[in-house]
Amino acid sequence: MGTHVKNITQEVKKNKALFVMLAPAVVIVLIFMYLPMSGLVVAFKNYRYDLGVFGSEWNGLANFAYMFNSGTGWLITRNTILYNVLNLITSQLISIVIAIFITEINKKHFQKVTQSIIFLPYFISWVIVGVFVYNIFNYETGMLNTLLTSLGLEKINAYSKPGLWPFIICAFNSWKWCGYNSVIYIAAITGVDAEIYEAASIDGANIFQRIRYITVPCIKPTIITMLLLQVGRILRGDFEMFYQIVGNNGQLFNATDVIDTYVFRSLLQNSNIGMTAAASLYQSVLCLIIILIVNRVVKKIDEDYALF
Secondary structure: OHHHHHHHHHHHHHOHHHHHHHHHHHHHHHHHHHHHHHHHHHHHEEOOOOOHHHHOEEOOOHHHHHHHHOOHHHHHHHHHHHHHHHHHHHHHHHHHHHHHHHHOOOOHHHHHHHHHHHHHHHHOOHHHHHHHHHHHHOOOOOHHHHHHHHOOOOOOOHHHOHHHHHHHHHHHHHHHHHHHHHHHHHHHHHOOOHHHHHHHHHOOOOHHHHHHHHHHHHOHHHHHHHHHHHHOOOOOOOHHHHHHHHOOOHHHHHHHOOHHHHHHHHHHHOOOHHHHHHHHHHHHHHHHHHHHHHHHHHHHHOHHHOOO
């Protein structure tokens, strides 16, 4: 123990300037990330405002039991996992395709313009995207029904058809994030040795063969790392996306409600702090378990690709 303390002291003295630069970030993380974790006890208490967090009575796992006995727990867990899996597959796959497409463009000017246009949706807030969605699918004046009416077809009330919304949400999620995610893959592809492509061209490989046998294998570590990072958020729904696109439409809750929107709506409706804290803790613990399992699986397949 004494040796470790001595080594740490020597390291601090040796890199004093670096530790001083690191200190503000450490303090911010401690204050805003670790100190609030003491409030997790609310998930195991019958919270009362007059008694406070630590003065309220313990109720064990009653908050968790209420969430699952009502059937809500399993529903929002299923929706959160399914949406995140769909969004993960679609957004990452489209990002890889876009990155390969952009890097294969020979004209640099056209390449830059295309990349800028694809990246633009990332800067559009979900509030604006929600307006887009409403103006497209609104029953009376939406673009979709206006087009159908002009073609002599019947209108579609999309807001009363829950089965459509997984596709709508995944489509807009991919549209918004594919440009941002593609930048990482473009950087990975750019880092591939150009001599490999030249050698393949000399050997007669066409563009599809170069992509299949050179580009994809070379960016495989980046793809796995991105997937691992996204898997860690597989139980964290993008609250702003779901809330702005779906809103408070009760007809769509069974098909679109995720843990984050459920917690937010519970706080607005009944102010049950204990139950919402239980849902948040349940979400965080499952996220940790999933990332540990996936990382372990990746480590068994190829240790070099694991995060830790």
